[in-house]
Amino acid sequence: MAATTPGHSATxxxxxxxxxxxxxxxxxxxxxxTVAAEVALERRARRxxxxxxxxxxxxxxxxxxxxxxxxxxxxERVSIDAPWMEVDTTDGYDPRLETVLGFAAGx
Numbered sequence: 001m002a003a004t005t006p007g008h009s010a011t012x013x014x015x016x017x018x019x020x021x022x023x024x025x026x027x028x029x030x031x032x033x034t035v036a037a038e039v040a041l042e043r044r045a046r047r048x049x050x051x052x053x054x055x056x057x058x059x060x061x062x063x064x065x066x067x068x069x070x071x072x073x074x075x076e077r078v079s080i081d082a083p084w085m086e087v088d089t090t091d092g093y094d095p096r097l098e099t100v101l102g103f104a105a106g107x
Contacts, residue, residue: 029104030084037072039090041065 035043045063048054085103088094 028082029106030078030080030082031100031104032077032084032086034086034088034090036090037069038065040072041068 041063083103085095085100087100093100
């Protein structure tokens with residue numbers, strides 16, 4: 001499963017499935033991971049404090065809570081004609097991780 005940045009989408013490549021013709025056809029499902037803006041800001045600050053080398057991968061973004069929330073809520077998710085699931089990571093995984101893994105596995 002691909003790593004995700006809270007509030008952003010990530011692609012999950014599922015196991016190969018059988019097409020209608022009986023040949024192997026790759027299948028992709030998409031996870032739309034979401035998180036509350038204030039939690040995303042807290043996580044970002046904590047991760048930068050715990051590991052200063054993360055700054056090399058840091059995208060510029062506002063540190064002010066109000067500006068961060070505006071930026072966070074302005075995110076436009078990718079719209080694609082494929083199976084997708086929204087996962088809220090504010091406090092664990094909602095739906096539960098087992099459900100997410102089942103979705104990614106195509107079950």
